[in-house]
Amino acid sequence: MSLEVTCPGVDYYKAADGRIIAIHIKRNFDDYTKIPPYLDSDEAQEHIRSAYAGQSIEDERNTKAHMTDDEIPLQVIVLRRPKGAITKAHYHVVEERPTVNTTRHQVLICQSGSARIGVYTREGDHLGDTLLKKDDLILMYEGHEVEFMEDGTKLIEIKEGPFPETDERDKVDL
Numbered sequence: 705m706s707l708e709v710t711c712p713g714v715d716y717y718k719a720a721d722g723r724i725i726a727i728h729i730k731r732n733f734d735d736y737t738k739i740p741p742y743l744d745s746d747e748a749q750e751h752i753r754s755a756y757a758g759q760s761i762e763d764e765r766n767t768k769a770h771m772t773d774d775e776i777p778l779q780v781i782v783l784r785r786p787k788g789a790i791t792k793a794h795y796h797v798v799e800e801r802p803t804v805n806t807t808r809h810q811v812l813i814c815q816s817g818s819a820r821i822g823v824y825t826r827e828g829d830h831l832g833d834t835l836l837k838k839d840d841l842i843l844m845y846e847g848h849e850v851e852f853m854e855d856g857t858k859l860i861e862i863k864e865g866p867f868p869e870t871d872e873r874d875k876v877d878l
Contacts, residue, residue, distance in 0.1 A: 710851055711733075711735040712732065712733075712735070712736050713729065713730045713732045713733030713735065714727065714728070714729055714733055714771070714865070715727070715730075715834060716718065716728075716762075717823040717831040717832055717834075718736030718831070719825045719829065719831065719846075720829070722833065722863060723845075724763075724822045724836075724845060725823055725824070725825055725844070725845050725846045725847075726842055726843065726844045726848070727772070727780070727822075727842065727843045728819075728834045728840065728841075728842045728847075728873075729771060729780070729782065729840065729841050729842070729843070730840050731838065731839035731840050731868065732836075732867075733769075733782060734768050734784070734848055735767070735769075736754075736767055736768060736769045736782070737765060737766060738782065739767075739769040739770055739771060742787055747759065747835065748845050749761050750776060751835070752764050754772075756774070761792075762791040765784060767784050767785050768781060768782070768783055769781065769782045769783075771843070771863060773810040776800075776809065776824055776845070777809055777843075777864055778809040778811065778843065778862075780811065780841070780843050791840065791851060793804065801841055806826065806844075807826055807846050807847075808863055808864040808865075809843065809844065809845050809863065809864055810843075810844050810848070810858070810861065810862065810863035810864070811841055811842065811843050811860075811861070811862040811863070812836060812841065812842050812844070812859050812860070812862075813839075813840075813841045813859065813860040813862070814836040814837055814838055814839065814840050814841070814857070814858070815838065815839075815859070815860060815875065816838055816856060816857060816858045817838070817852070817853065817854035817855070817857025818835055818836060818837050818853040818857060819835075819836045819850055819851060819852050819853055819859055820833050820835055820850070820851040820853055821833065821834050821835075821842055821848055821849070821850055822848060822849035822850075822851075823842075823847070823848055823849060824848060824878050825843075825846050826846045826847055826878075828877075828878040830848070835853070836859070847878050849870050851865075
């Protein structure tokens with residue numbers, strides 16, 4: 705996992721060996737041009753023109769940020785499109801599952817309140833804590849701890865499936 709940018713609104717948590725363990729994307733992220741979609745080829749640019757109902761290449765660079773490397777099994781993209789922008793109906797094909805991960809990746813999105821997220825390597829090293837606030841999200845590749853900081857805090861959890869048959873098979877306590 706090599707994609708990493710320095711900009712306000714994005715924090716990375718890295719293990720001692722340099723691997724990224726978590727990415728915290730804050731609600732104030734707005735530097736789309738630092739993490740643009742891949743538009744280097746004529747074929748990619750033509751796809752944008754046809755699949756996004758006339759969206760210009762420059763608009764695509766300024767309104768879409770690929771937050772994660774293509775190789776990881778959970779992709780995060782942040783979109784900020786103008787009223788009337790359309791992505792034509794589509795679905796995504798499964799080609800093959802990546803083998804680069806040794807844990808199932810997970811996203812938490814804060815809808816209300818706040819939560820402290822402790823970020824850990826799978827070896828149990830504590831890399832730090834971050835406060836997830838309304839409209840923030842965090843993508844976690846390895847270990848984590850969640851503490852709800854306010855009554856009524858609501859988090860949406862998205863993680864790779866399928867879910868194992870039992871909780872014991874699902875996770876390893878650190």
